[in-house]
Amino acid sequence: MLSKLWVLAYRDLWRNSRRTILSMTAVALGLALLIIMNGYIAGVMDESVQNNIRLNTGHIQIRASSYNSDDMSLQWKDLLSEPDQIAARAAALPGVRAAAPVLWAGGMIATINDSTSLQISGIDTTSAFYAPIRDSVVAGDFLAADDRSGILVGERMAKSMNIGVGQDVSLTVVDSDGEADEGIFTVRGLFSTGIPSYDEGTVLMPLSKAQAFARADGRASSIMILLDSQEATDSVAAALQSPDTQVLTWRDLNQAFLQTMEAGLAFYYILDGIVILIVAVIIANTLLMSVFERIREMGILAALGMKGRHLTQMLLLEAAVLGLVGIGVGLALGLSGVAYLTYVGIYIGDIASSAGSGVALGSTIHGRFVPGTFAGISLSTLVIVMLSALYPAWYAAHLEPVAALRG
């Protein structure tokens, strides 16, 4: 019997092929929109977090208990006193790819014509952690560990201040004693990470020089730890706990951004709901119209002994065909869209640089395939389509044969 109901349902759908195709198109476009939207959001979130991990935060950081990253304190009590030993212990843990001390200081760069505030990072130039920076040098050379006067400057900052490789610039920093110290440094190279917020506000110099310049006496602000796998974060962080330090994971370090994105996601969930609701209304309308057009025919089927549950099944099968074909097309369209976003991306220029330093997006943003989410959205769409068919199916099942035969 079910096979005949399938035949009836399928053929009934194609009686009004234009309406059926439009309804399937609505399902397909709705689903495609949801998939592209969710792929885009997942891509933006993931890209920003991964960029931040790669360039700014690492997977884990160890800091002195009293260190506050907002004021980039250089007071000795806020710094790690034996950073090399701590970094060596961290590097010896399984799953740790690199562990490197870093010293941060707020400062100012100045030329004869221009000046701007920035973050000075004293880095272990030999660490694998800085491989992305090494790879992004676009002019000049990367820093040597024993370079006592060289710095690396972001290409965007260099352009805005009209600085070139080999040029001397003045750097000023408020040292650990609270006094302003100024030094002349030579630009050894320019880097371009593709992240405007990083390239506009960061100057890099060897750690030992930064420690001397800021009078930190061999101390460091943090130990940056890069892992082989992000999934190992919690286990490695647990192994690094000690009473005198704070151990922060990438989630803690990107908390503001993640919270902002999660708040923003609520808006997208509402959009998801609206799109699914529109699809549901279209399907319900299509099936209800289809029932109204066939009332007399349903009366005939009832006269032949077809029960309400058979009519319900028939309408649900029609909804299933509409939904499944629409979802198939929608998946193809949506995945194509996500593939474009993933492999080509959307050029947004400098928009990301104005979004704040917590948003580490490049000038091109990319989507991401999130199969679990896409499967969930597809399944939700099918469920909504079937739910929206319940009222038309209920209506058909409860038609009185005599009334139905009158049409």
Added chain:
Amino acid sequence: MDAIQLDHVSKIYHVGAIETHALNDISLSIGEGEFTALVGPSGSGKTTLLQLIGCLDKPDSGTVKIKGQDVTRFSANKRADLRRDSIGFVFQFFALVPVLTAYENIELPLLLSGVKPAERRERVMGLLRAVGLEDRAKHRPDQMSGGQQQRVAIARALAPRPVLVLADEPTANLDTANGQQAMEIMERLNKETGTAFVYATHDPRVISYARRVVKMQDGSIIDAGIAA
């Protein structure tokens, strides 16, 4: 045993505040294998009576018995089962399922009854032969004439081997030749299968086929006729 037994059956329709007495205290028996015409002018209650006999509707009072079973107390599902297994319908407007072929239309009640595929095929092909439409098996209703569609409807009505077939103005939408052909087929199948036929009409040429004529007027039976 009578195929149908109606005792003091009344039916009132309510349209807004207006009451229409469609049937007034009708009592009627129709035996197995009868070929009976319900005749009377429009509004005399012929269609309402067929609907009550066919378990498509319930009377407001009185009882309707099919093969001795009081169907007025049946649930909607049980009435559907009775229609499926024991009653065939032929409607004035042919009433085929437009998306199914002639073969599939005749097969549909057999599918609902759970008849096995081999027997289904045998019965459907037999009925198509009986109504002279073997070559139209794969045609859909819109590819057949009105007369052909009505013959398919007759075949479909007989497919489940029912106790009776109810036909409401079966020739009203057919020309004379096709109407005559449909009546001849119904008459022949009545004799061959022993299935009782009750049909409503006001066409004297169609009435002439009946072996019993029940006359109705204003919701009452004015002459119950005598089975030949």
